[in-house]
Each structure stands twice: as C-alpha cells, then as structure tokens.
Amino acid sequence: MGIQGFLPLLKSIMVPIHIKDLKGCSVAVDTYSWLHKGALSCSTELCKGMPTTRHIEYCMHRVNLLRHFGVKPILVFDGGLLPMKSEQENKRARARKDNLARAVEHESDGNSAAAYECYQKAVDISPQIACELIQVLKQENLQYIVAPYEADAQMTFLAISGQVDAVITEDSDLIPFGCPRIIFKMDKFGQGVQFQDSMLQKNKELSFEGFNRQMLLEMCILSGCDYLQSLSGMGLKRAHASIKKFRSYDKVLKHLRYSGVSVPPFYEESFKKAILTFQYQRVYDPINENIVHLSNISDDIGDELDFLGPTMPKDIAQRIAKGDLDPITKMPFEGENLTARLAIVETSQFKTHSESAKKKIDLPVQKNLLTKYFCFASLEAKRKFRAPRVSPTAANETKNSTAY
Numbered sequence: 001m002g003i004q005g006f007l008p009l010l011k012s013i014m015v016p017i018h019i020k021d022l023k024g025c026s027v028a029v030d031t032y033s034w035l036h037k038g039a040l041s042c043s044t045e046l047c048k049g050m051p052t053t054r055h056i057e058y059c060m061h062r063v064n065l066l067r068h069f070g071v072k073p074i075l076v077f078d079g080g081l082l083p084m085k086s087e088q089e090n091k092r093a094r095a096r097k098d099n100l101a102r103a104v105e106h107e108s109d110g111n112s113a114a115a116y117e118c119y120q121k122a123v124d125i126s127p128q129i130a131c132e133l134i135q136v137l138k139q140e141n142l143q144y145i146v147a148p149y150e151a152d153a154q155m156t157f158l159a160i161s162g163q164v165d166a167v168i169t170e171d172s173d174l175i176p177f178g179c180p181r182i183i184f185k186m187d188k189f190g191q192g193v194q195f196q197d198s199m200l201q202k203n204k205e206l207s208f209e210g211f212n213r214q215m216l217l218e219m220c221i222l223s224g225c226d227y228l229q230s231l232s233g234m235g236l237k238r239a240h241a242s243i244k245k246f247r248s249y250d251k252v253l254k255h256l257r258y259s260g261v262s263v264p265p266f267y268e269e270s271f272k273k274a275i276l277t278f279q280y281q282r283v284y285d286p287i288n289e290n291i292v293h294l295s296n297i298s299d300d301i302g303d304e305l306d307f308l309g310p311t312m313p314k315d316i317a318q319r320i321a322k323g324d325l326d327p328i329t330k331m332p333f334e335g336e337n338l339t340a341r342l343a344i345v346e347t348s349q350f351k352t353h354s355e356s357a358k359k360k361i362d363l364p365v366q367k368n369l370l371t372k373y374f375c376f377a378s379l380e381a382k383r384k385f386r387a388p389r390v391s392p393t394a395a396n397e398t399k400n401s402t403a404y
Contacts, residue, residue, distance in 0.1 A: 007184065009205040017194040028168070030076065031077050032078050036123075038055035073143070074163075074164055075145075076146075080328050082309055124160075126332075132147075145284060149283075156177040156178060222242065231262075237313050267376065273307050276307075279294065
C-alpha cells in the first residue's frame with residue numbers, strides 16, 4: 001500500500017537516473033514488486049495453478065539488465081506475517097478471493113476480458129512462487145535474502161548498515177522507514193527516479209523545513225499506513241500541516257479531541273506501536289546471520305514486542321533467509337528435492353525433460369507449478385536478454401544535445 005499520494009508530492013526532489021549511474025554499486029531489490037508485475041502477464045495461469053515461467057523471466061530480465069550495467073543486485077523477498085499488518089493482509093486476501101470468484105464467473109459467461117482483469121487482481125505471490133525464483137537465483141549464484149518479515153524493513157536495514165548502496169522499489173513506505181537512497185519506477189530500459197532523504201528539506205510541494213526524521217515518520221503514520229488506518233478526513237496534506245504546527249502526534253491527537261474529532265480509544269496505543277514497528281522491526285543481518293532490530297532498541301520500550309515480528313531460533317532464521325524454509329509455515333518447501341535434481345540437468349537433457357514434463361503428474365497444484373518448468377527460466381531469460389535500447393526520451397535528449 002505505501003503512503004498514499006506521497007511520491008507525487010516529492011516530485012520536485014526526484015532526480016531522473018539510469019541504472020548505469022549505479023555501476024559498481026550493490027543494490028537491494030524489492031523482488032515481490034517485480035514478481036507482481038511479472039505475474040500480470042500470466043495471472044490466469046498462476047490462479048489456476050497452471051505451469052508458467054513468464055513471471056520468472058520478467059524478474060530475470062531485470063536482474064540481467066542490472067548485471068549488464070555493472071550493478072550487483074541483492075534480491076530481497078518478503079517473509080512471514082507481521083502481526084501489525086494482519087488486518088491489512090486479511091483485507092487483501094478477501095479482495096483476492098472476491099476477484100477470483102468474479103474471474104470464474106466472467107469466464108463462465110464468456111467475458112474473457114473481464115475475467116483476465118479479475119485474475120490479475122486475484123493473483124497471490126506466495127512463498128511457493130517466490131521459491132521458484134530463488135532456485136533460479138541459486139543456479140546463477142546471485143545474492144538474495146528472504147526477510148524474516150517485511151522486505152521494506154529488510155532493505156532499509158541493508159541500506160543504513162552500508163551493505164547496499166541503494167534500493168529499487170515501488171513502495172513509498174521505505175521513506176518513513178528511513179531508507180537514505182531509493183530508486184523508484186525503474187522501467188525496462190533501466191531508467192527511474194532517485195529519492196535521497198538528504199534532499200527532503202528542498203522539497204517544494206510540501207515544505208519539510210524544520211522537520212526531523214521523527215516528525216516525518218509521525219506524519220506518514222497519521223496520514224494512514226499499512227499498520228494503522230488514518231482518522232476520518234486525515235489525508236497526507238492535513239497530516240503534514242498538523243505535524244508542522246504541533247510537532248508531535250500526541251499533541252495533534254489532543255488538539256483533535258478538543259476540536260470534537262472522534263479519536264477511537266485504541267488509536268493512540270496503535271499509533272505508538274506503528275512508530276516502533278517502523279523503527280525497530282525485526283530483520284535479518286546477513287553478516288552476523290541472525291535476527292536483529294532495524295535499529296538499536298532501548299531497554300525501556302518493554303518486553304511485549306512480538307508485534308515487531310515474533311522472535312525465532314537462529315537456525316530457523318538462517319534457513320528462512322536462504323530460502324530453504326517457507327517463512328510462514330517454517331517448514332521445508334514441498335517438491336524441493338525434485339527441484340534440486342531438475343536444477344542440475346544438463347542442457348542436452350532439456351528437450352527430453354521438457355517432453356516428459358508434458359505428461360500428467362498426479363500432484364497437488366502447487367507441486368506441479370514448482371517442479372515443472374521454472375528450472376529453465378534463468379537460461380531462457382539469458383537467451384532472450386538483449387542490451388536495452390535507448391528509450392525514446394533519452395534518444396530525443398541525445399539528438400538535441402548533438403544539434404549544438
């Protein structure tokens with residue numbers, strides 16, 4: 001979800017960038033955002049459990065794009081369910097279920113266009129689907145991390161700890177998390193826009209003069225986020241004006257109550273938890289190979305901190321981070337052994353296996369999906385990959401610059 005409407009209000013400090021400008025850098029990638037985009041072209045197959053690799057090929061094309069320009073990608077995956085997002089996740093699950101039912105209904109009525117649109121809204125990128133891509137990354141010896149909980153917090157940790165130089169994502173939540181350098185809206189040519197938190201004071205649409213990091217965070221939460229819905233009538237601009245005037249959320253809430261605005265009794269406590277979740281969510285440190293907090297946590301916060309992500313044994317965290325365990329069930333992925341065997345099949349055997357894969361296998365849907373085709377996705381993506389052409393915008397700029 002992100003912070004609704006935030007990025008357009010930061011356009012004055014968003015700087016156009018091409019991925020070649022990050023040559024020699026390590027970049028964390030919000031992999032689920034790529035998988036969601038890739039799934040748009042094969043959402044019907046994914047919803048029906050039919051074998052497809054188009055979503056994998058989409059991701060691998062972008063991985064190869066980064067590598068072509070000398071950028072080292074570290075693909076970061078979402079992990080287990082965060083208690084603070086349970087309400088939001090349940091809402092999304094219901095929406096997917098409703099869209100799936102509508103897709104089936106449209107399909108039975110012969111309305112394929114409407115069915116296709118609903119399938120796109122119904123597709124769920126599960127850990128099992130993420131596991132398919134992880135197997136390809138293993139083949140290619142590429143770095144990846146499955147977060148214990150949210151990829152947003154995990155990528156921010158990698159950035160603020162100096163393990164990556166930037167983050168590629170579509171999610172504005174990384175700004176209140178405190179990520180210092182973010183590439184938004186990267187296209188197939190490698191072009192995007194860059195956000196740097198050091199530029200916030202120069203923003204024109206919303207003035208952040210006099211704002212500190214805490215005020216920015218509280219403004220974002222007040223306007224509504226995944227952890228807490230906003231109060232009625234409280235959009236981003238009103239939240240900005242309120243924090244700018246009163247400088248802290250507790251004073252804003254006090255003013256709202258005096259003004260007759262209905263503030264639910266649970267809201268203030270939930271607000272405090274949202275702040276702590278943005279600041280101290282549990283993440284995985286690949287250097288120490290253990291769970292840590294996003295930033296150092298003080299002793300006076302309390303002991304009931306499972307809302308930051310429940311603790312887990314070190315060995316479980318390590319196996320989740322490596323993609324060996326389902327981050328939700330904490331169990332090995334089904335079909336993993338067969339996947340490992342398929343991954344080492346030589347090229348000369350591809351045709352034979354491909355032919356045999358056409359035979360019906362009496363396995364659950366997800367097993368078929370996981371073990372049939374995806375082991376070839378990386379090689380197929382490599383064969384299809386071409387150095388990107390210059391985009392029309394860049395071509396015009398080059399033409400104009402040579403005219404003088």
